[in-house]
Amino acid sequence: AAGIVVAGAGQAGFQLAASLREGGFRDPITLVGDETALPYQRPPLSKAYLAGKTDAEGLFLRQPGFFAEHAIAHRPGIRAVAIDRAGRRLHLSDGQSLAYDHLVLATGARNRPLPVPGADFPNVRQLRGLADADALRTALGEARAIVVIGAGFIGLEFAAVAAARGLSVTVVEAADRPMARAVSPEIAQFFRSAHEAMGVRFAFGAGVTAVTGRDGRATGITLADGRELPADFILIGIGVLPNRELAAEAGLPAEDGVRVDAFLATPDPAMSAIGDCVRFPSPFAHGLSPDGTVRIESVQNAIDQGRCLAARLNGKPAAYGALPWFWSDQGxxxxxxxxxxxxxxxxxxxxxxxxxxxxxxxxxxxxxxxxxxxxxxxxxxxxxxxxxxxxxxxxxxxxxxxxxxxxx
Ligand code: FAD
The missing domain is CATH 3.30.390.30 (FAD/NAD-linked reductase, C-terminal dimerisation domain)
Structure with missing residues (x-):
């Protein structure tokens, strides 16, 4: 048998592979991931790891021996580039391809780019992966003043770590409060005050029109009202886009996320999708979107969808109905x-x-x-x-x- 091939070796892809074996799955499992590290957890990247309180070892979901022991073939540093649905093959960036009986998309999400001039200076940074966090740890050690664009979870967690290190931090946000789309005004107000008490400054209702720079490096940003904020580097945290292109290019529905049904199945019976890249119907989404579907970016969702799909592929199908939950540590x-x-x-x-x-x-x-x-x-x-x-x-x-x- 060709077995199960998973595109994306993050939280969801790893969980699927581990749960498949736990449930007795015997055919081959291959995890293809474009990052070079072992599968790892991202939350500490904007918390303990960023603050230097834990090392990379502490992020890995399992030690290297686990993969061999459980006959999970992890292929790091390789990108899935195209799906041949008729031939049931996944084409890879190294020119090879893998046959599959079932293909799982667990490609996660990537950061939304900031569409203004100057956003491509090398010191305009983002935080999604281990490599980003390593670069930011170094940059934090050399900077005095920084600007964070976006008062979402990652921007605020980052701001808290930077402020605790004594940096001058300004968070710029288009909405009138932090985490505006995610939490109540009451919680937003609490965290605004808490961050201000940590020394973080805010600019709300602020549109960024340009990143200014000199000699190939950003030196600050310009706001729509003409204000200029100087910065040694800039962190962009304005949300994510689902990695949906593999599915879309293979002709599957994938507007704002790979579309799956309640069983996490795509319309192709040989393909499923899980984690941040997925838009799925949720019993908890009633009244939130016209069709009752959501896309959720959380560890809980990645893990529970990995488990739910593993159960189906092991012959125990159940609709995905896990309660969403989430956390964020800020200061x-x-x-x-x-x-x-x-x-x-x-x-x-x-x-x-x-x-x-x-x-x-x-x-x-x-x-x-x-x-x-x-x-x-x-x-x-x-x-x-x-x-x-x-x-x-x-x-x-x-x-x-x-x-x-x-x-x-
Ligand atoms: P990911 O873990 O992102 O894994 C997807 C993997 O697929 C990545 O390695 C990606 O590079 C790879 N990939 C993409 N395309 C391809 C391709 N074509 N071929 C091969 N590989 C590919 N959640 C919480 O619940 N609490 C938190 O406190 C929290 N903090 C966070 C802090 C940070 C800095 C970040 C970035 C995220 C945080 N999250 C948090 C969100 C959480 O980490 C994600 O929801 C979770 O990792 C999603 O798992 P996933 O497997 O869907 O995606």
Missing amino acids: PHKLQIAGLSGPGDTSVVRGSGPAFSVFRFRDGALSAVESVDRAADHMIARRLLAAGTRLTPEQAADPGFDLKALAM
Whole structure:
């Protein structure tokens, strides 16, 4: 048998391979990845690894021996370039091709480029992979003032690490608050203040019109209102684009993500897709998009989709219905999110002082819970949301109401 070939050796692709073997899969498994490192976890790249608190060894999902022991052929430094669906072959950047019985796309996402002049100076940086993080660790050691474009999770985590090292940090954001698309105004306000307390400066409602430079290097940025912000380097963190081209070029539906059904299958019965590159129907996406599909960039989603698909390929099909959850560490604070919120969801704040949670409601039902330094709320929220337990806004707002008992 040709077995299973996986394009993309990141969080999702690795999980699929490991779970396939765990479930008793006996045919060959090949993981093709365009990065040179062993499969690794990305979250520390903007947290402990960036801050120099852990080394690359600490990022690897498994040690090298694991792959040989489990007969998983890892092919590092090789890019999948085209799919021959009729012949069931994956063409690779080294000129070779691999036959497959089933092909899994786990190609993740790449950073959205900043479409302004000067964005290609070498010190205009991004953070997606280990190589980016290594370059940034060095750059941080040599810089005094930096500009971060985009107040999303990665931009803010990066800003917190840089500010803790004593750098002058300005975060420029088009929206009027941080993490505007992802969290409630209440959480956004908390983190704005928390970052300001760490010494981070913000420019909200700010459009970047150009990166200015001299002698082949960026020296700062220009904003639409004419302001100039000097910087030794610039980090761009304005979101990601799904790596959907392999599927699209093979004639599969892939607008804003490789389209899969509830079983993570593409319309080609010999192809599935998982992780950041996928747009899929989610029971938690009700009211969020016209067709009930979402694309989720998280470790939870990559792992749970890898497991779900492995079960199907091992003969135990089930629709993917795992509850989305996420975390972000920014300076001393931990943000945890359970569920999926939308921009129109209402907020109920529970708790006061530095540790609190925001319960979000859509169409009268609990949609998500965002917790700051309240891990217990987060764990309860996961149970409530996964079980679809009914909670009213009044109950959430009542400090005397026993949430834990409700979740039992
Ligand atoms: P990836 O892990 O990106 O793996 C995809 C792999 O496929 C990559 O190695 C890519 O290079 C490779 N590839 C792409 N195209 C090809 C091709 N044609 N041929 C071969 N290989 C290819 N999530 C959280 O839940 N919490 C966090 O705190 C958090 N922090 C993060 C911090 C950073 C800096 C980053 C970048 C991400 C963070 N995430 C976090 C998101 C999380 O890491 C991703 O959601 C997760 O890695 C997705 O897994 P994936 O396998 O789909 O994609």
